[in-house]
Every structure is written in C-alpha cells, then in structure tokens.
Amino acid sequence: MIMLLHLAARNLWRNRRRTLLTLSAMVVSLALLTLSLGVFSGMLVDILSSTTEQYHGHLVITAEGYLDDRDMYKNFSADPALFSRLQQDQAVRGLSPRIRGFGLVSYQESSYPAELLGVRPEMEKSVTNLQTQLIAGVFPTDEDTEGAVLGSGLAKKLGVSPGDELVFVTQSADGSIGNDLLIVRGIFRTGHSGHDNSLVLVPQQWLQQVMALEGKLHEIALSVQYPLQAAEDAQRIATLLPAGLTATDWGVLLPEMREAIASFDVSRFIFVIILYFATGLGILNTIFMSVMERTREFGILMALGMRPFQIRLTVLLECLLLGLIGTALGLILGLLLSSYMALVGIDLSSWITPITYAGGTIQPRLTAIFEQRNFIDPAYMLLLVALLAGLLPARRAARLQPVAAIRED
Amino acid sequence: MPKRFILLLIPLVLLPSPLWATDLQGLVRKVEQQYMGLSSKSRMEMSVRSEHWQRSLMMDSWSLGREYFLIRIIAPPKERGVTTLKADKEVWNYLPKVDRVIKVPPSMMGGAWMGSHITNDDLVKANKIDEEYSFSLLEETAEHLLIECLPQPDAAVVWGKVIYEIRLPQEVPGRVTYFDEEMIKVRELIFDEVQKIDDRFIPLRMTIQPTDKPDESTVIRYSELKFNTGIDQSFFSLRNLKR
Numbered sequence: 001m002i003m004l005l006h007l008a009a010r011n012l013w014r015n016r017r018r019t020l021l022t023l024s025a026m027v028v029s030l031a032l033l034t035l036s037l038g039v040f041s042g043m044l045v046d047i048l049s050s051t052t053e054q055y056h057g058h059l060v061i062t063a064e065g066y067l068d069d070r071d072m073y074k075n076f077s078a079d080p081a082l083f084s085r086l087q088q089d090q091a092v093r094g095l096s097p098r099i100r101g102f103g104l105v106s107y108q109e110s111s112y113p114a115e116l117l118g119v120r121p122e123m124e125k126s127v128t129n130l131q132t133q134l135i136a137g138v139f140p141t142d143e144d145t146e147g148a149v150l151g152s153g154l155a156k157k158l159g160v161s162p163g164d165e166l167v168f169v170t171q172s173a174d175g176s177i178g179n180d181l182l183i184v185r186g187i188f189r190t191g192h193s194g195h196d197n198s199l200v201l202v203p204q205q206w207l208q209q210v211m212a213l214e215g216k217l218h219e220i221a222l223s224v225q226y227p228l229q230a231a232e233d234a235q236r237i238a239t240l241l242p243a244g245l246t247a248t249d250w251g252v253l254l255p256e257m258r259e260a261i262a263s264f265d266v267s268r269f270i271f272v273i274i275l276y277f278a279t280g281l282g283i284l285n286t287i288f289m290s291v292m293e294r295t296r297e298f299g300i301l302m303a304l305g306m307r308p309f310q311i312r313l314t315v316l317l318e319c320l321l322l323g324l325i326g327t328a329l330g331l332i333l334g335l336l337l338s339s340y341m342a343l344v345g346i347d348l349s350s351w352i353t354p355i356t357y358a359g360g361t362i363q364p365r366l367t368a369i370f371e372q373r374n375f376i377d378p379a380y381m382l383l384l385v386a387l388l389a390g391l392l393p394a395r396r397a398a399r400l401q402p403v404a405a406i407r408e409d
Numbered sequence: 410m411p412k413r414f415i416l417l418l419i420p421l422v423l424l425p426s427p428l429w430a431t432d433l434q435g436l437v438r439k440v441e442q443q444y445m446g447l448s449s450k451s452r453m454e455m456s457v458r459s460e461h462w463q464r465s466l467m468m469d470s471w472s473l474g475r476e477y478f479l480i481r482i483i484a485p486p487k488e489r490g491v492t493t494l495k496a497d498k499e500v501w502n503y504l505p506k507v508d509r510v511i512k513v514p515p516s517m518m519g520g521a522w523m524g525s526h527i528t529n530d531d532l533v534k535a536n537k538i539d540e541e542y543s544f545s546l547l548e549e550t551a552e553h554l555l556i557e558c559l560p561q562p563d564a565a566v567v568w569g570k571v572i573y574e575i576r577l578p579q580e581v582p583g584r585v586t587y588f589d590e591e592m593i594k595v596r597e598l599i600f601d602e603v604q605k606i607d608d609r610f611i612p613l614r615m616t617i618q619p620t621d622k623p624d625e626s627t628v629i630r631y632s633e634l635k636f637n638t639g640i641d642q643s644f645f646s647l648r649n650l651k652r
Contacts, residue, residue: 073461106511113516167509169502175462175524176488179504 004310008317015290022286023326026382029279030330031337033272033378038338038368040268041228044261045369048227051257052250054190055199057096057127057221058230059237061086061247066218070100072173075216076245085240086222091233094126094223099204101211103170103178105150107158114154116168116200118207127223130188130201137162137186145203147185153197155187162186168202172212180210222247228261228371272378276385283389287319291393298397299405308398315394316387323386327379334375341368433544433556437573440580441475441539443609448473448640452633457525459625464524471638475537477645482523493522493532494650500529503650510647519567526596526617526627530567538573541566553577568595579603579610594620607636 012019052058060067066074078097086092099118104111121140125131130149131139140147148166160166164184172178182202189196208214224233230249237247251258291298298311345367352364449472456465466488472478481492490505500513513520518529541564548555558571569590574583585598596619600612611634617627 104511104514104517106509109512111511111514111517113514167504167507167511169504169511171521171524173461175457175459175464177491177502177504177523179507179509181507 004314005317008314008321011290011294011314011318012321015293018286018290019322022283022322023329025279025282026323026326026386027330027333029275030327030378030382031333033275034331034334034375035337035341035368036271037268037374037378038370039341039366040264041371041374042341042367042369044264045227046367048250048257048261051192051254052227053127053129053223054133054192055128055195056250056253057094058224058227059222059234059247059249060253061220061222061237061241061245062218063244064246067248067253070102070218072101072211072213072218075099075213075218077215078217079242082240082242083220086220086237089233089237089240091224091226091229092222092237093225094123096120096123096127096221097204097217098124098219098221099207099211099213099216100218101168101170101178101207103168105154105158105200106167106169107160107164110158111169112154112157113198114150114168114200115198116170116202116207118202118204120204121201124201127221130190133188133190134186135189137184140185140201140203144185146181146183146206148182148200148202149186149188150184150200151196151198152187152189153193154200155184157197160184168200168210170211172210174212176212178210178212180206182206226371272381276381279382280385280389283319283322283386284392287315287390287393288396290318291315291397294397295400295405295408298400299402299408302400302402303406311400312394312398315397316390319386319390319394320383323383326386327382330382331375331379334378338368338370341366342370433546434539436554436575436580437544437556437558438539440575440582443581443611448636448638450633450635450638450640451631453629453631455523455525456628456630457523458627459524459526460622462524466523471640471644473640473642473645477642478532479645479650491523492650494645494647495532496645498533500532501647501650508651510650526619526625538571542571547572551577553583576603581610581612596620602630606634609636 063074063076065071083095083097086095096119101116101118103114103116105114105116106112120142121131121144122142125139134149135152136155137149139149150160150166155161158166162184166182166184167179168182169177169179182200208216222237224230226233227250231251234247234249241247301311302308345365348364348366449470451470453468453470454465455468457463465485466482467484468480468482470478470480476497477495479492479494482488482490490503492503494501494503500518501510502513503510513529518533520529521527522529522532538558542558542560545557545559546554547557554575554577556573556575558573560566560568560570568587569592570588572586572588574585575581576583581603582598582600584600587595587597589595596617599616599618600614601616602613603610604613605611611631613634614628614630617629619625
C-alpha cells in the first residue's frame with residue numbers, strides 16, 4: 001500500500017506541467033466557488049437583516065400561542081433574571097422586551113387603526129434598526145415618557161410631524177377604555193408598507209399603563225450573531241425559558257423569506273454542480289492522458305506480477321493525492337479571497353440601486369461572509385469529483401492485457 | 410272594474426289571515442319605538458362579565474328619536490366622564506383624561522363598546538331592524554309572536570337572520586336571537602322585568618348573551634327612565650359631548 005502511494009506520488013510529478021495545470025484548475029475552481037458562495041451568503045444575510053431588523057428581530061420569545069392571534073392576555077412578566085440569562089447565551093447579540101397593543105391613533109379629526117409596540121429605546125436599538133431609517137425627527141431616549149416614532153405612511157395619513165400630539169385609544173386588559181397622549185418625536189420609513197402604515201413605537205411603561213398591563217410583556221425580540229442559524233439558536237434558547245414561553249425564529253415568522261433563502265440554496269447547489277462538472281472533465285482528461293501514456297509501463301508492472309486492483313488503486317491514489325493538494329491550496333486561496341471580500345468588498349452603489357426581493361432589500365454592494373459549510377461542502381465535493389474522474393481511467397488501466405500493453409508504443 | 414276581477418279577489422279575502430301578518434314591519438317598529446319614545450332620559454347600570462374582567466358602569470343616557478343619543482359614564486371614578494355620542498350613522502367618544510373627542514372610524518365599528526358585548530355597530534344599526542329586514546311570522550301563541558327577520562337584499566347589515574320574539578299582550582320584545590351569515594346562532598338579547606312607565610310597557614333589563622361564550626354576558630338595567638323630556642337636537646352636539 002505504501003509502495004502504491006509512493007508510486008502514485010512519483011507518477012504525479014513525472015509530468016509536472018500537466019499536473020500543475022490540472023491542480024491550478026482545481027485550486028481556482030474551489031477558491032472561486034468558496035468566494036462566490038461567501039458572497040451569496042453575504043447577500044442573503046443582507047436581505048435577511050433588512051427584513052428582520054426592521055421589526056421582528058431574528059428570534060422572538062413569546063407566551064405559547066401568542067403569535068397565532070396576538071391576544072393581549074397571552075403575556076408574561078418582565079423578569080430581569082431571564083434577560084441576563086438570555087444575554088449570556090453565546091449567540092445573543094441584542095435583546096428587546098416589548099409589549100404590543102392595537103387601537104386607534106388619532107390626531108385632530110382623523111383616526112386610524114395602529115399597532116403600538118411599547119419598547120425601551122436603547123434595548124430596541126440592539127435588535128432593530130428603525131433609528132437609522134428616520135426621515136424626520138429623532139429616536140426617543142429611554143428617559144422619554146411619552147415620545148413616539150411612527151411610520152411615514154401613518155404620519156402622512158394623520159398629517160402629523162415631530163412635535164405634534166397624538167391620542168391613542170384602546171381596549172385595556174381590564175375592559176376600560178385605555179387612552180393617553182403621545183408626542184411625535186420621529187417618523188421612520190422602512191419601505192415595508194405594512195409597518196410604515198400602522199406601526200408606532202412608544203415607551204414601554206406608557207403602553208403598559210394605558211393597557212392596564214403593568215409589568216407585563218408580550219415578547220422579547222432577540223438578535224443573534226449568525227441570523228442564518230437562528231433556528232438552531234431558537235432550539236437552544238428554548239431550554240433557557242421558563243414553562244409557557246417559546247422561542248420562534250425568523251424562518252417561522254417570515255415564511256416567504258425562508259422560501260427565498262431556500263431557493264437561493266438550490267441555485268447555489270446548481271452553481272456548484274456546473275462548475276465542478278467542468279473541473280471534473282479537466283481532471284478526467286489529465287488522468288486519462290497520463291494512463292494512456294503509461295500503457296507500456298502498466299503492462300510491465302502487470303507482467304512483473306502487479307494485480308489489476310493494485311493498478312486501479314494506484315491510479316485512484318493519484319487522483320486522491322491531486323484532489324487533496326488541490327483542495328488544500330484551493331481552500332487557502334478561497335479563504336484569502338473571501339477575507340478580502342469580507343473586509344473590503346465591492347461597492348456597486350454607483351451602478352445599481354438597492355433591490356427589493358421577497359420583502360427584503362439587497363444592498364448594492366458585494367461582500368462575503370464566512371460560513372463553515374461554504375468551505376466544507378465544496379472541499380468534500382472537489383475530492384469526490386477528483387475520485388469520480390479517476391474511476392474511468394483506473395478501470396481502463398486495470399483491464400490492460402500485459403502482452404498487448406507491452407507491445408504498444 | 411270588471412265583475413270577473415272582483416270574483417278573483419274573493420278567495421283572497423276569505424283566506425284565513427293572522428291579524429299580525431298584515432303588518433309585521435309596523436308591529437316591530439312600534440315595539441322598537443316604544444323603547445325610545447320621542448325623547449328619553451335614563452340612568453342605567455351596565456354589568457359586563459367576561460373571561461378577563463368583570464365590571465360595572467353607571468351611566469346617564471339621553472336620546473332623541475332613533476338617530477341621536479348620548480351616554481355618559483358617571484361611575485366608576487376611573488372612567489367617569491367618558492361619553493359616547495351617536496348622531497345619525499356616526500359614533501363619537503369623548504375621553505376626559507386626554508380631553509379629546511374621537512370619531513370611531515368605519516374600521517373600528519365592529520369593536521366592543523366600553524368593554525361590553527355591544528359593538529359600535531350595534532349602537533348605530535340595532536334599532537333599525539324594521540327598515541332593513543323583511544319579516545315573516547314563525548309562530549303565534551297567546552303569550553308571544555315569533556318573527557323571522559331576513560335582511561333585505563341590498564341592506565348593509567351584519568346579521569344573516571334575526572328571530573324576534575314579541576311578548577303579548579304588552580307587545581314588548583322578549584328574546585331576540587341573532588344568526589351570522591352562515592346561519593349559526595351568535596348571540597341572544599333577552600329582555601325582562603317589564604314595567605309600565607308613562608303608559609308604556611318597558612322591559613327594564615336587557616341581557617346580551619354571546620352563544621359561543623356561555624360564561625360571558627352584558628346586562629343593562631334601567632334604574633330611572635323618563636320619556637318625552639322635551640330635549641331637542643341641539644343637545645346632541647360635539648360641544649355638549651365634551652361638557
């Protein structure tokens with residue numbers, strides 16, 4: 001076996017130029033593949049964050065069943081111990097406790113139905129980025145007891161601008177009519193018409209009082225390190241929660257986004273297949289040529305007593321060696337290219353504007369993110385392709401008739 | 410008129426016809442209006458029992474015909490002064506805490522009024538039953554009439570069918586059953602404690618019983634009721650709402 005390995009290694013270096021050419025094809029295809037997969041993932045994360053970070057967050061913790069009907073009685077108590085336990089989780093980057101109320105927002109003669117989110121502004125900023133999407137005014141501070149930010153569509157319908165006074169009316173948890181005043185501090189525009197036309201962010205305590213739900217929450221929104229892995233995080237975080245609470249990831253909250261990402265995954269797969277098909281043909285070509293050249297040699301080896309399966313093994317080992325070297329170099333090059341794209345990236349904003357896709361926004365920039373499977377999957381597949389490409393030539397070599405082979409020129 | 414034609418009419422006249430069938434609509438209207446009078450002033454107590462709360466409100470109410478009424482909460486203190494004005498098809502609420510008058514928009518008309526089982530729509534449409542439905546007699550006994558009310562084809566109503574019971578001989582509403590568009594029973598209004606006030610028979614208590622929530626109900630009971638108070642339309646103004 002060791003001898004066969006020796007033989008294979010030496011065979012590879014006999015025609016250095018050809019081997020190097022094949023090797024470079026493997027290295028480049030693997031490197032480009034990991035790079036483009038990284039850029040793909042970068043786009044996915046971009047589009048995903050643009051959707052999740054304007055409202056839901058990547059994960060949301062609620063009482064069981066709350067997400068089905070948003071029943072205000074499916075609430076839970078704000079527990080600081082739970083907050084700190086969540087914050088200690090490895091993946092959690094930000095956390096925002098919220099209370100939600102539906103009712104009527106009114107200014108002068110006009111009233112419109114609205115969804116109010118009672119938040120603590122500083123914590124909310126760690127989960128959503130509405131504060132970066134203001135078109136007027138400012139984002140309220142934690143000290144603000146009556147400041148509100150609302151969507152641009154709702155603000156336009158009501159005819160309000162920062163500084164104006166709003167009235168919110170709702171059915172409180174005790175059956176009375178909850179009502180109180182708000183001061184418009186800022187107006188945001190997310191591009192999502194649902195949010196722009198009905199969402200109002202208000203101070204948490206204010207809303208708890210109006211709804212007669214003092215100290216209660218409807219959800220805790222979380223942002224995590226790797227949004228694409230939020231489903232796994234949700235499972236782990238669920239174990240930190242007291243009974244009656246569940247963790248739901250964006251894939252469940254935004255099924256259309258999950259579909260979009262699944263379709264991206266399919267196109268990524270097709271991309272890999274096409275590229276490797278070409279690479280595989282290249283490897284097949286090289287190995288075939290080298291087997292043909294060595295017909296006589298194989299004949300002699302067989303005449304000397306080498307068994308056909310050993311011949312086959314030698315050829316396959318050559319492929320494997322080639323594959324291993326190619327994979328190693330390809331991974332290194334891929335890592336280098338990806339880090340360049342991750343750190344520097346390419347700005348396309350002078351050519352194209354942001355594109356909306358499946359409710360998310362693709363930013364006009366190319367940037368890569370590192371994801372394990374973007375490296376591991378192509379690497380395994382390259383090894384597999386190298387071995388597959390070797391099967392045919394190996395079979396041919398193993399089937400040579402020693403006498404005929406020796407006579408061949 | 411040709412003789413033959415008159416002969417044709419004879420069987421029609423001879424057909425046994427119930428006394429009420431001739432004008433069920435008129436009867437329902439009479440029963441409904443009896444409640445309102447030309448104008449009225451009342452004090453009532455509303456008790457709401459629901460899954461999440463139990464509350465009791467004292468209210469003063471003024472009405473003029475069917476088109477106008479004003480209801481002001483006088484107890485409990487937390488909600489004192491909250492006032493609802495219904496004028497024609499619009500409902501306005503005055504909220505003393507923020508000192509604002511808010512018109513209930515069309516999208517909120519299905520919402521509960523003051524946390525009860527009455528919707529804003531009920532306030533606007535409930536007493537229009539004789540205008541938007543057509544009637545047929547289901548049952549007639551010495552104690553009551555059962556009238557089936559089906560919405561007229563072009564009526565903008567929320568119910569698929571209403572069964573209206575009129576108690577005899579006082580001609581007061583008894584049990585009114587509401588069905589949705591799939592003809593599933595949704596709720597019942599039960600009127601009782603009939604008393605004679607100013608020559609009219611008036612049920613002093615009304616119970617609203619949602620069918621799918623047997624543990625919940627809203628009960629409204631009049632403690633004072635006066636008719637023909639001489640109040641006029643100017644009373645039902647937005648200015649007075651804020652008073």
